[in-house]
Amino acid sequence: MAVTRSDLAFVKSATVTDTDNNGGRKSYIEVPNRARFNLFPRVTRPERVNGKTRYRKEFLWNKNAANEIAYGVLAYILYPSPAGDRFYLAKGTQTDTQGDIDGSYKWCGGGALHSDVTAGATQISVEFESDDFHIANGMTIAINSHFLVGQTIMSGVRAFDAVKFDSTQGMWVKESAPDTDSEDIYPYGTYLGSNKVFSYNDNGELEYLTVANDKYSGEVIGTGDGSTKEFTDTLEHPPVEPNTVTVYYTISGATYSGSDDGEGNISGTNISSGSINYTSGLVHLVFTAPPDSGTQITCNYTKRAYSWSGYVCTIDLAEPVANDYLAANTFVGICVPIGDIKPSHSDVVINSTNGTFNHTLMTEDNRGTVEDDWTITFTSATEFTCSGASEGSVGTGNITSSFSPINSNTGQPYFTIPPSAWGGAWVSGDTITFKTHPAAAPLWWKEVVPAGIGPYSDNGVMLEIYIE
Template identity: 35%
Template sequence: MLQAADIKFYHSDKAANDGTCGGRMNELSQIVSGVKYAVFPAVTSDQRASGAGIFRKIHMANRNGETPPEPAYNARFAIVGDSNGGDRFYAKSGGYADIKSTLDTSTGWTGGGALHASMSAGATMIQIAFPANDYDVPNNRYLAIMDTSNRCWVKTADEAVTGESAGTGEANYSVSLVSAPVDEGTLKVHYTIGGNTYMAVDDGSGAVTGVNITSGSINYNTGLLTLQFNNQADDVTCDYAQRCFSFSGNVATVKLGEQVPYSFNSADTTAGVAVELGDLEASLSVMQKTSAAGGFSVGACVLKNTGAAYDEITIMFTSGTAFSAAGLYEGSLGNGTINGTYAPLNKRTSVPLFSIPASAWSGVWASGDVLEIRLIPAAKAVWIKNIIPAGTGHTAINTLKTLWHVD
């Protein structure tokens, strides 16, 4: 049975202040809560004076040791509350092996803040005072809310608008959509020209494009939609999702898709937007098989949470029964045979990365045949960004409060 103690957090392979930061999970470097500099390094006086942005990638892992391992479902991680040091923290999901130089550092960052206004049980709206107004609050995303006595997870709203009329019989349109603000990337404009029906879409950055549209734009905050067609357009209608939040200064008013189960007082309550990670479960899959008659059953393989590490592994047959194997990250994994169990070790944990029994092989394999498999660990990555504004003062102990959940 899965226990709370089975969920652990680990550093990545590389903790650096450059583009190489990140990589795979380092199973030998567990993050211990409450330890100074557990995730981020000390901020220098130069960084406080001129400002800085520091990135770190951590991994939420299911280390349940049963065989077969117990999955951890619907994992989520949230920063709840803001920093006590004048800096800001943000989070977003990461890949199994990505590094900062390949990360989209500009969008999709969530975080937490203080409850701005007290609310009663049954409320369907929350106001959160974030450290700044650049935090993302996606539709249909869990929020974590906690005080000294209670904690809960509630979903943000996800309200769809369909068939809203923008007019007919014109070449140029300028209308304000009724249910603004509009969620970026959800707008679909339907229209008819010369008896043919078309659909235009927004690009998530405010531009609207489609057949016979010479220019189009949407102001997501106000809902102002402008469209210029190269001919008369009839029956113009819009589908979109209403964005669940709006900022006034650094305070976000967020519509909820369900009721808050407890009353919360603004004096001692914090809240944050979850990074939703999915299931923490080790898996093995076939990327490619190059063989005329050889067969392979993934379902016959055995995995352990404490052994599986992200890798792409190439198995090259040197005869009808023997093969050599190498991982993209693990390197050489030695030799094996289809007549016995092949169980190469994770070099950091001394537990097999995976076990392939003889029963997994079928058909006729031949020298030169290749099997490429992908190994996924029972872990998911979270990027955390620390923004230190220029002129930030010194803080002896800066804390970051987080909350996690699995089913």
């Protein structure tokens, strides 16, 4: 068996505010699909006038009852907001809050294909809503042409309503799919406004591509003559990815290296000043002593596989596009890499002279396991209590029987410890501490409302999930 769409649910974070404590652990409150204001509140008139940036955290929860793993998960914004605001998506942690958000968070997004693409192409251009979306070498992007344009829509259907194509009437009508796994599979779809419908159909294509990550090494940027200290040269393959530049040089018979700091500066032993223009590839080095005569100054670096022109990003690909795509009905999402979604435990610490505990025999549950720090405290040679820093006391156990404390919110165990996990001799006061982690991936959303935008009644954004 495998994890299906119906096994997945989005749930809110435990705290939902516009303050620094917004976010935190997973809650059990589901975010309903297609419901208006299901995660973000209405944008008020003062916010439209003055501008507003707002954050919300949600978790993609793998609730598969057979405890199957959701492998290789990717999340991406496929269809951006049609209103004047814009949305970003970034990976979070199980406990981070809005106050923890800093410059290390990578805010990804999606946009429309800027120009038609022919199969075999190794470069695409995407038009975003801004030029501050994160993209990097080696990332995965999704390109999807299952958007139907110029459609006939029944009166009364609003943007982001579930729809079905009624062949008798020759138009899309408001109707939900019979089950979760049938959503957005033709003849069902989602109306996006402007006579556009998203629906997986026989004429559309979807593929996942890798952003190029071309590395170059040993490129000669100068030759020492025993007296010259200053060298300038332009690298052959600009633009250059920051934090990938290393220069090598020989002075007094010893080989040294210098590197860039991501801000355009190059430093290293015997370098008094150095710089790299990441866009043009121009390298300038001044040494404290001249490189040895006849020795080469070389550079290793990685070509930046993307470039911006306004809000259009041109992206080099590691492999050719397999299909033709029209800009009129194709959108591209920059994928947030989530990885496998499964419950787990970590940080096991045993405080006992003679007791042993084989934590590899402990199991977790997709629906019951939570993020918590647990302490098991022995009250005798065989009996113990258990409590979590967040969940509190979850009862008592005995090493002669299986211990499976139940999460009252789901009716499933937080974890299970079989009798075979225990060994040695335990005494009252011995403890075991460990952490558990849920089968849920934390994601942060950021909404930016620019000052001065107009009202838009049927706003929304489309997030898509990939599972291997």
